[in-house]
Amino acid sequence: MILINALKAITRSKGRSILVLLIVAAIGAAASVSLAIRQSAAQTEAAGLAQLTITGSIQVDRQKVLASAGLGTPGPNTNNVDIRQLLSQYPPLGLDQLQGYADSTYVTDFRYAESVSVNGNDALKPVTADPTNPTATPSPGRNGTTGTNTAGGPPAYGGRGSGSFTLTGYGSQSAMTGFASGTQRISTGSMIDLTKADNTCLISDDLASLDSLAVGDKITITNPAAATETYELTIAGTYSSTATTDNTYAGGRTAQDPANQILASYPTVTAILSHSATVATQTTDAQGQTVSTGLGGNLSALYVFANVADYEAFGTDLTLMGLDPNYTLSSADLRAYQASVAPLQSLVDFATKLLWIVLAVGAVVLVGVTVLTIRERKYEVGVMTAIGIHKPAVALQFVAEMVVVTLLGLVVGVAAGAVSSVAVANSLLGAQIAQAQTAGGGSGRPPMGGGYPGQTGQGRGVFSRTVDYISQINATIDWSVIAQLAGIGLALAIIASAAGVILVMRYEPLTILANRS
Numbered sequence: 229m230i231l232i233n234a235l236k237a238i239t240r241s242k243g244r245s246i247l248v249l250l251i252v253a254a255i256g257a258a259a260s261v262s263l264a265i266r267q268s269a270a271q272t273e274a275a276g277l278a279q280l281t282i283t284g285s286i287q288v289d290r291q292k293v294l295a296s297a298g299l300g301t302p303g304p305n306t307n308n309v310d311i312r313q314l315l316s317q318y319p320p321l322g323l324d325q326l327q328g329y330a331d332s333t334y335v336t337d338f339r340y341a342e343s344v345s346v347n348g349n350d351a352l353k354p355v356t357a358d359p360t361n362p363t364a365t366p367s368p369g370r371n372g373t374t375g376t377n378t379a380g381g382p383p384a385y386g387g388r389g390s391g392s393f394t395l396t397g398y399g400s401q402s403a404m405t406g407f408a409s410g411t412q413r414i415s416t417g418s419m420i421d422l423t424k425a426d427n428t429c430l431i432s433d434d435l436a437s438l439d440s441l442a443v444g445d446k447i448t449i450t451n452p453a454a455a456t457e458t459y460e461l462t463i464a465g466t467y468s469s470t471a472t473t474d475n476t477y478a479g480g481r482t483a484q485d486p487a488n489q490i491l492a493s494y495p496t497v498t499a500i501l502s503h504s505a506t507v508a509t510q511t512t513d514a515q516g517q518t519v520s521t522g523l524g525g526n527l528s529a530l531y532v533f534a535n536v537a538d539y540e541a542f543g544t545d546l547t548l549m550g551l552d553p554n555y556t557l558s559s560a561d562l563r564a565y566q567a568s569v570a571p572l573q574s575l576v577d578f579a580t581k582l583l584w585i586v587l588a589v590g591a592v593v594l595v596g597v598t599v600l601t602i603r604e605r606k607y608e609v610g611v612m613t614a615i616g617i618h619k620p621a622v623a624l625q626f627v628a629e630m631v632v633v634t635l636l637g638l639v640v641g642v643a644a645g646a647v648s649s650v651a652v653a654n655s656l657l658g659a660q661i662a663q664a665q666t667a668g669g670g671s672g673r674p675p676m677g678g679g680y681p682g683q684t685g686q687g688r689g690v691f692s693r694t695v696d697y698i699s700q701i702n703a704t705i706d707w708s709v710i711a712q713l714a715g716i717g718l719a720l721a722i723i724a725s726a727a728g729v730i731l732v733m734r735y736e737p738l739t740i741l742a743n744r745s
Contacts, residue, residue, distance in 0.1 A: 235632065241601075248597055248630070249637040255590035255720070256641020256713060257648070262583035263712050264649040264703040265656075269576045272701050273569055282539050282561050283339075283530040286326065286546070288318045289556040296554070318554050326529045329549060334542040337532035339403035342497045342525045345483050346490075347391040349448040349458065354392040355434045355487035391452040394483045395429075395490045397497025398422055403530075404491070406469065417443035417465025425495035428464040434487040436466045449490070453521040457507060459500050461492065501525045536562070567695045571660035578656065587716065594724035598630065602727075627725040634721040638713055646705045653703035661697050 239245075297314055323340060330338035348354065398404050400422060406412035407419075420428045431441065441447065443463055451457035469486050482488050501523055508522030533539040543557040612622050 244597075244601060245633050248594070248633045249640065251590065251593055251597070252634050252637025252717070252720070253640040253644065255586055256638040256717065257644040258586040258641075259583055259716055260642050260645030260705050260709060260713055261649045261652050261703070262579040262586070263709045264645065264705050265579040265653045265701070266576055266583075267706075267709060268653065268701045268703040269572050269579075272572065272698060276565060276569065276698070277536060280561060280565055282533045282536060282559060284533065284539055284542065284557050284559040285528070285530055286321055286329070286551070286555050286557055288315065288320075289554055290315065292556070293318060293554050318552070320527060321529075321555070323527060323529065329546060329551070330531060332542055332545050332549070334533060334538040334545060335531045336534050336538075337402055338529070339405075339532065340399040340494070340527065340529040341396050341403050342494055342501070342527050343394055343396040344497060344501065344523050344525050345391040345452065346393050346395050346449040346459075346523070347452050348393060349450060352393075352439055352447050352449070354482045355432070355438055355485060356482060390483065391450075392482045393449065393488050393490055395449060395492060395497060395500075397492045397494040399494040402532075407467075411470045412467050415466045415468045417463065420464045420491070420493055422493040423495065424493060425499040426493070427459070427461050427496055427499075428492065429461040429496075430465050430467050430491040431463055432487045432489065433466050433468050436463075441466075447490075451504060451521065451523055453523075454508070457504060457521075457523075459503075461490070461496075467491070497525065531557075564695070568697050570697075571657060571664045572698050572701065574660045574664075575653070575657050578660075587720070591720055591723050594630075594720055595727045598626075598724045599727050602626065623725075627721070630725045631718070631721045634717045634724075638717040642705060642710060642713060649703045649705055653701055654699075657699065657701060661699060664695075664697070 293315060294311070326340070327338065329335075402408060404412075407414075414430075415433050417430075420426075420430055429447070431447070436442065439447075441463060443465055445463050446460050447463065449459050449461065504523040508520045510518055510520045513519050531542065533542065539557075539559060539562070546557060547553070
């Protein structure tokens with residue numbers, strides 16, 4: 229009987245019912261789009277993390293070291309010499325110590341490589357960015373070094389020169405991520421033996437073509453800071469790479485160009501570094517710093533994890549294993565991924581705020597409409613209670629009316645949201661990406677570190693790569709979103725009806741009938 233009376237009241241007051249239906253439909257459409265965005269974003273992020281190979285490296289926490297010394301963030305009044313001396317107390321960890329930490333149960337693989345900047349002799353010229361003049365002098369590198377085939381020049385970092393090639397020695401096949409991912413392939417010859425110091429190497433097809441080199445030929449590399457210090461390598465094979473040769477590498481340095489990467493075994497490179505240290509000469513510069521002509525290696529070590537939880541647990545495990553607190557675990561993969569989903573997270577924040585605003589405003593409007601409706605129907609309430617219908621039954625009728633109209637409005641709102649949710653979500657996401665690109669100067673810079681020179685897309689010092697933002701989400705309305713909307717609709721109906729119930733319970737039928745004008 230209550231439901232029948234409610235339906236009669238709805239059809240009797242069509243204008244009021246349509247008004248409430250449209251209000252609820254607008255709320256439902258906005259809420260459905262917001263909920264679809266939130267759900268799709270969560271699914272997209274989870275899928276992205278599941279596909280992500282998470283790696284981490286241990287590095288000095290510069291901010292913590294400076295803060296512990298009371299220096300804070302370096303500024304124009306900071307004594308730079310003191311900072312160098314302070315940071316020199318925390319050198320990069322050695323391979324033995326890093327391998328010890330790799331014994332943690334949270335680590336699935338440990339990858340390491342040693343790289344060094346070298347030059348070539350007159351017969352070994354680097355590939356340059358100018359395709360019309362492949363032997364052109366490369367752009368200036370760090371501290372003014374030209375990267376030409378003549379060793380020496382202004383020193384870079386500790387007196388060591390910056391060369392035209394990067395020689396990288398790998399400790400395992402898994403460390404050669406370019407070959408593992410398929411972006412690099414052996415074209416001629418064979419893969420080098422990574423366990424032996426046999427002075428064999430791989431060179432790019434571009435370099436082999438430029439210098440007319442083939443498998444079995446020997447190449448001579450030189451120390452950029454000591455022209456007479458040379459090392460001979462035998463070409464075991466050549467490789468192709470999907471990475472392009474251009475001038476977008478740090479400072480225009482040809483050594484960072486994928487075509488100028490010379491790949492060898494870790495034992496080969498460490499043997500070269502050891503010999504270079506024994507024949508090096510040392511001097512003292514004007515600042516009292518020791519300057520050596522020896523080749524300087526750059527050890528890159530990466531820990532591989534199955535998931536984010538293992539990565540975070542390993543960070544805790546490092547403390548238990550005695551890692552100095554001034555060193556920290558960081559992940560270039562996670563930083564890059566977080567950068568790629570930043571616009572998506574901003575969109576989720578916007579959708580959440582929109583959802584709460586729509587629900588708050590909608591609830592206030594529905595309460596206002598309900599109160600006005602009850603006051604207009606005060607005489608009807610007085611008559612029903614006067615003929616013996618209990619007040620709770622009368623109040624329940626008004627609740628039933630609101631629930632029915634709300635459900636109908638939600639159906640209309642969900643239909644509108646289903647049609648527009650994907651287009652609206654991707655349009656809003658595009659705006660967030662544009663805003664992020666504007667804030668980043670038009671392109672995002674990838675996180676530094678965490679990669680091996682010579683591996684496509686992971687070379688250190690590459691500034692030209694833009695952040696690969698997630699630009700599309702499938703914000704469709706499924707049964708999960710519909711269930712949430714049903715709950716929201718029921719809650720709105722109850723909130724709006726509550727005000728009417730309170731008024732009905734306060735009305736006295738005789739007073740209503742006696743005061744009717």
